[in-house]
Amino acid sequence: MKYVIPAAIAIGVGLVVLASYLIPSPLLMSVRLVFTDWAVVLAGLAVLIGILNLIIVHSRRIQSGDRRWVYSLVTILAVLFTLLVGVTEGGRETTPALYRTDSISGMLFQGVIVSSLAALSSLVLFFMVIAAVKLLKTKPDAWSILFLAVVIVSLVGWIPLAVMAPTNRLRNWLIGVPAAAGARGILLGVALGTVVIGIRVLTGVERPYKD
Amino acid sequence: MGWISRRLEVSETMLGMPENSLGLILAVGGAVLFFVFRFLVRSGFKPTLRPIRGYETLSKQVGEAVESGGRMHVSLGPNRIIDEGTGVTLAGLAVLDIVSEASAISDQTPIVTTSDAATLPVAADTIRHSYRRQGVIDKFETKSSRLVGLDPITLAGGATSIIADDDVRANIMIGSFGPEIALMAEAGLRQEIPQTVGSDRLEAQAVAFTMADHLLIGEEIFVGRAYLSDDPSAMASLATQDVLRWILIGVIVFGIILQSLGLLG
Numbered sequence: 020m021k022y023v024i025p026a027a028i029a030i031g032v033g034l035v036v037l038a039s040y041l042i043p044s045p046l047l048m049s050v051r052l053v054f055t056d057w058a059v060v061l062a063g064l065a066v067l068i069g070i071l072n073l074i075i076v077h078s079r080r081i082q083s084g085d086r087r088w089v090y091s092l093v094t095i096l097a098v099l100f101t102l103l104v105g106v107t108e109g110g111r112e113t114t115p116a117l118y119r120t121d122s123i124s125g126m127l128f129q130g131v132i133v134s135s136l137a138a139l140s141s142l143v144l145f146f147m148v149i150a151a152v153k154l155l156k157t158k159p160d161a162w163s164i165l166f167l168a169v170v171i172v173s174l175v176g177w178i179p180l181a182v183m184a185p186t187n188r189l190r191n192w193l194i195g196v197p198a199a200a201g202a203r204g205i206l207l208g209v210a211l212g213t214v215v216i217g218i219r220v221l222t223g224v225e226r227p228y229k230d
Numbered sequence: 231m232g233w234i235s236r237r238l239e240v241s242e243t244m245l246g247m248p249e250n251s252l253g254l255i256l257a258v259g260g261a262v263l264f265f266v267f268r269f270l271v272r273s274g275f276k277p278t279l280r281p282i283r284g285y286e287t288l289s290k291q292v293g294e295a296v297e298s299g300g301r302m303h304v305s306l307g308p309n310r311i312i313d314e315g316t317g318v319t320l321a322g323l324a325v326l327d328i329v330s331e332a333s334a335i336s337d338q339t340p341i342v343t344t345s346d347a348a349t350l351p352v353a354a355d356t357i358r359h360s361y362r363r364q365g366v367i368d369k370f371e372t373k374s375s376r377l378v379g380l381d382p383i384t385l386a387g388g389a390t391s392i393i394a395d396d397d398v399r400a401n402i403m404i405g406s407f408g409p410e411i412a413l414m415a416e417a418g419l420r421q422e423i424p425q426t427v428g429s430d431r432l433e434a435q436a437v438a439f440t441m442a443d444h445l446l447i448g449e450e451i452f453v454g455r456a457y458l459s460d461d462p463s464a465m466a467s468l469a470t471q472d473v474l475r476w477i478l479i480g481v482i483v484f485g486i487i488l489q490s491l492g493l494l495g
Contacts, residue, residue, distance in 0.1 A: 041254045069347035069377035076373045146412040150440040205448035209430040212452030213317030224463045
């Protein structure tokens with residue numbers, strides 16, 4: 020029974036939601052909306068569990084005297100401070116504090132999170148260029164040479180000079196024909212994989228809800 | 231299903247059938263094929279598997295990580311378990327299940343990172359279940375599953391520090407990663423650890439080609455269980471996936487012929 024009841028609930032809910040997409044029925048649609056609302060509530064609760072997980076992981080790191088305990092302390096203090104500010108400012112206005120420019124939450128979001136994300140995103144480009152340069156050293160084969168040649172043609176093909184017209188055309192052809200065909204092929208494969216894994220879950224063969 | 235149809239740009243009136251009918255045929259037909267193949271596999275039929283280097287070397291990677299006394303890092307990506315990323319998330323969890331079972335003899339539980347709070351307890355449960363199967367539930371560490379951020383970039387930032395600082399000896403990343411995977415792969419490169427990357431997004435596949443040791447492309451991320459275990463239902467789902475692919479290729483070729491002859495509007 021330990022495995023049967025969760026499996027029956029999961030399969031039943033899954034089949035109802037799938038049926039609501041495939042069979043036009045107001046009843047199925049309304050049931051699906053109820054299930055979706057429950058999922059949203061559970062997802063919100065999961066975020067709280069996630070925050071708790073973050074605090075526990077870093078607390079144990081501090082307790083164990085890890086050499087990076089200072090970072091863990093900063094993380095915990097930042098989490099608690101942000102949570103406190105969010106809860107305090109949350110109930111004052113109708114507009115969420117995060118979207119107000121005069122709120123501390125908004126300032127934290129724009130000043131810390133957005134700027135940190137921008138900094139990390141800029142590092143991505145840097146790492147990618149270095150990796151592309153290292154490629155010939157780490158994987159010196161025909162595929163690597165072809166990959167780099169396509170990257171160079173794609174980049175050079177952006178240059179809007181009359182003398183570059185043949186490269187522009189080659190770049191457009193690369194993006195429009197082989198790259199688009201490959202991308203669609205990969206998307207089709209992913210879609211089929213998703214369908215099959217969906218069938219496995221709906222038939223109770225794949226059970227992520229184990230215990 | 232609706233998501234899949236949108237991604238494939240299937241027309242509402244394609245072949246004269248509404249989108250719903252196509253979805254229904256795909257779901258029911260796929261389920262029938264799956265059960266037929268499961269019966270055949272249990273009766274002794276074994277589909278021929280083409281070699282996928284990423285899976286061939288995965289067991290070796292796990293073995294080496296365990297022998298060296300280090301731990302594995304498995305990142306499930308920024309995809310969520312309750313939206314269109316469910317399939318990819320489940321594929322990552324399937325690989326996690328096998329990896330954690332294989333590394334159960336080690337004293338160190340694999341570390342799992344995700345940016346989806348709802349995936350977090352499922353990932354922890356997956357490792358716990360693997361450890362219970364192996365009879366080493368006492369070795370399970372609850373802190374091994376970590377929510378390191380709530381968006382792709384913060385996930386990459388958090389996972390990068392784990393790869394660099396938590397004695398990680400092999401790095402597996404399976405999920406809907408974007409170009410931010412470069413941050414994590416760079417951390418793995420610096421540690422000189424083997425890395426296997428699987429993503430359903432082209433940007434990550436391009437980045438991983440340059441930085442990872444092994445790359446799983448497109449639907450390859452969904453067949454981990456078939457390659458890494460003897461599960462008959464995994465073999466059956468692989469065979470189903472192959473048959474559906476050939477049917478799809480047939481439909482595309484048929485559509486091209488009809489279009490070329492001017493018979494399709």
